[in-house]
Amino acid sequence: MNKNIVNVCAGLGLAMMSSAVMAESTPVMFSSINGFSAPASNEVKGARLTVFHGTAVSVTGVDFALLGLSEATDVTGVNWGLLGANRVHGEFTGASFGLLNWHNGNDTGANLGFINVTNNVTGANISAVNYSEGYTMVDVGVANLSSNSVVQVGLFNMTSKIEGVQVGLINCAENGFFPCFPFVNFAL
Structure with missing residues (x-):
């Protein structure tokens, strides 16, 4: 009888350990x-x-x-x-x-969709609306809004700090050669 209890306990223990490993x-x-x-x-x-x-x-x-x-x-x-x-x-x-x-968090690669809401992107955001609270390398869309960007291409582009260029109908950057300028804007 004790041998059966030991075998059952050993079997249950192995089953629990294997299910814990499988669950990871x-x-x-x-x-x-x-x-x-x-x-x-x-x-x-x-x-x-x-x-x-x-x-x-x-x-x-x-x-x-x-x-x-x-x-x-x-x-x-x-x-x-x-x-x-x-x-x-x-x-x-x-x-x-x-x-x-x-x-x-932090993205490396590409985000393609209707709306992209991101933080930091090393890569590209491509959608109708790109909104980022952090850094973006490339934003392509109808409206692009970020805290810091290298390149923005769209109808409306807005960032606190542009490191490269904005190309679009309306381009706004706090550090741009004009705060808002049509067609193109870049950092001074």
């Missing part, structure tokens, strides 16, 4: 509302599909938001918001496609 990383994940993720994991190394709302700590690979919001702390690879939005709270490296790309 998964090659595929499906996420939806109320924190549902199958399999339950914090890290995806492969592909994740989100319908309505999904969260993960880290995604390396492809992150699809079929409909709704896909959230992650860090993403390396491709965010693809087919009919949805991508939100990255920390580091992003790769390409992000979506109706809304909402990135609070």
Whole structure:
């Protein structure tokens, strides 16, 4: 009898340890509302599909938001918001496609969408509206607003500090050769 109890306890212990190891990383994940993720994991190394709302700590690979919001702390690879939005709270490296790309941390790569809300971008923001509270290397859109930018191309461009050039119908930069000037503006 004691031998059976020991075997059962050993088996349960191994099962719990293997499920804890499996829960750390998964090659595929499906996420939806109320924190549902199958399999339950914090890290995806492969592909994740989100319908309505999904969260993960880290995604390396492809992150699809079929409909709704896909959230992650860090993403390396491709965010693809087919009919949805991508939100990255920390580091992003790769390409992000979506109706809304909402990135609070540092981005390296490209954000292509209808609206890009970013912080620091080493790469390009391309959308109808690009809004950044930090530094952007290149913004191309109808309206581009940032704190600090190297290049802005659009109908309306506005930044506190331009390091390169603004090209558009209206170009505003606090350090520009004029605070607002049509067609082109650049730093003095």
